[in-house]
Amino acid sequence: DAGVTQSPTHLIKTRGQQVTLRCSPISGHKSVSWYQQVLGQGPQFIFQYYEKEERGRGNFPDRFSARQFPNYSSELNVNALLLGDSALYLCASSLLSGAGGELFFGEGSRLTVL
Amino acid sequence: GESVGLHLPTLSVQEGDNSIINCAYSNSASDYFIWYKQESGKGPQFIIDIRSNMDKRQGQRVTVLLNKTVKHLSLQIAATQPGDSAVYFCAENTDPGSARQLTFGSGTQLTVLP
Numbered sequence: 001d002a003g004v005t006q007s008p009t010h011l012i013k014t015r016g017q018q019v020t021l022r023c024s025p026i027s028g029h030k031s032v033s034w035y036q037q038v039l040g041q042g043p044q045f046i047f048q049y050y051e052k053e054e055r056g057r058g059n060f061p062d063r064f065s066a067r068q069f070p071n072y073s074s075e076l077n078v079n080a081l082l083l084g085d086s087a088l089y090l091c092a093s094s095l096l097s098g099a100g101g102e103l104f105f106g107e108g109s110r111l112t113v114l
Numbered sequence: 115g116e117s118v119g120l121h122l123p124t125l126s127v128q129e130g131d132n133s134i135i136n137c138a139y140s141n142s143a144s145d146y147f148i149w150y151k152q153e154s155g156k157g158p159q160f161i162i163d164i165r166s167n168m169d170k171r172q173g174q175r176v177t178v179l180l181n182k183t184v185k186h187l188s189l190q191i192a193a194t195q196p197g198d199s200a201v202y203f204c205a206e207n208t209d210p211g212s213a214r215q216l217t218f219g220s221g222t223q224l225t226v227l228p
Contacts, residue, residue, distance in 0.1 A: 004157075033215070042203050042218030043158065056215045090157055103148070103216070105157035 002026070004106035006091050012112045013081050021076045021109045025093030031055075032074040033103070034066055035090040043090055049074055078111075086113045126225045133191040135222045137204035140185060146207040148216065149178060149189045153200045161189070161202075191224075199226045 005024045013019050025032050031050040035043035045058040049068035068074045072093075078085055088108040127133045139147070145166040150158035164171045164178045164187075171178050177190040187204050201223050205216040 035218075040220075042205070042220050043216075044218070045215045048215055058215070092157075102160045102163075104160070105150075107155070107157045 004091055004093050004104050006089075006106040006109050008109055009107065010110045010112075012114060014114050015081055015083060017081050017113075018077065018079045019081060019111060021078075021089050021091075021111070023074045023076070023091030023093075023106060025072050025074070025091075026104055029093035029095055029104070030072055031094045031096060032068055032072065033092045033094075034074070034076045035092065035105075036060075037088040037090055037108070039087070046076070046089075081113045083113050086111060123220070124223045124225070126227055127194050128227050129194060129196060131194055133189075133194045133198070133224060135189045135191075135202050135204075135224065137187040137189075137219055138185060139187060139204070139206050141206060141208045141217075142182075142185065144206040144208050147178070147180060147187050148205045148207075149176075149187075150203045150205060150218075151198075151200045152203065152221070158203060194224075194226050196226050196228070199224055 004026055007022045023032060033048040034046040036046055037043040046060050046064060047066040048056040052068045063079045066074060066076045088110050090105050090108045092103045092105045094103045148163040149161040151161050152158045162171060162173045162176050162178050164180050169180055175192045179188045191198055201221040203218050203221045205218045208217050
């Protein structure tokens with residue numbers, strides 16, 4: 001069975017541009033979460049979606065947005081990119097919305113902003 | 115704000131020895147804790163979890179201990195192997211009503227020496 005898949009794996013953008021990152025959860029998983037991992041730090045929560053509804057948002061500016069599609073895949077959009085947005089963006093899926101059960105992470109999309 | 119932290123950024127152990135990775139958390143309301151392993155270029159991989167109503171949980175070669183009195187979490191790895199070399203993160207769920215929103219520590223780099 002395929003795990004969480006993310007695309008693209010690497011991308012380079014310039015300041016002010018916009019980026020869309022994509023995530024396909026494990027088959028049967030209805031919850032998708034997005035995390036930002038800056039080099040040398042732990043992942044930081046951005047969004048959680050469950051059954052196509054936003055269930056939580058971390059402390060990120062409105063330049064960050066996300067959505068979940070009927071097939072439970074998800075997109076993370078970041079507008080007006082800043083140098084500080086350079087990071088590994090991780091998508092994670094799980095069966096449940098609440099605590100308990102394993103959260104499965106993808107390999108991430110590494111974004112470099114020049 | 116509330117955060118999860120780690121005592122040591124790096125840990126080196128001899129192959130075959132036991133490893134202990136520590137983590138301090140500050141949110142007494144956290145009810146669910148997870149340890150993740152992250153190898154270079156990969157997403158975090160679930161190792162073991164524990165709920166706040168437990169003190170200890172064992173998996174294959176790993177044990178997690180939770181001391182709620184001093185808000186301390188530890189991961190013990192028995193008979194450490196070269197494949198255990200990675201960054202280890204502890205994470206806590208700080209909002210039971212909106213779980214899957216984990217707060218990660220900054221990580222401990224475990225190096226297994228031959």
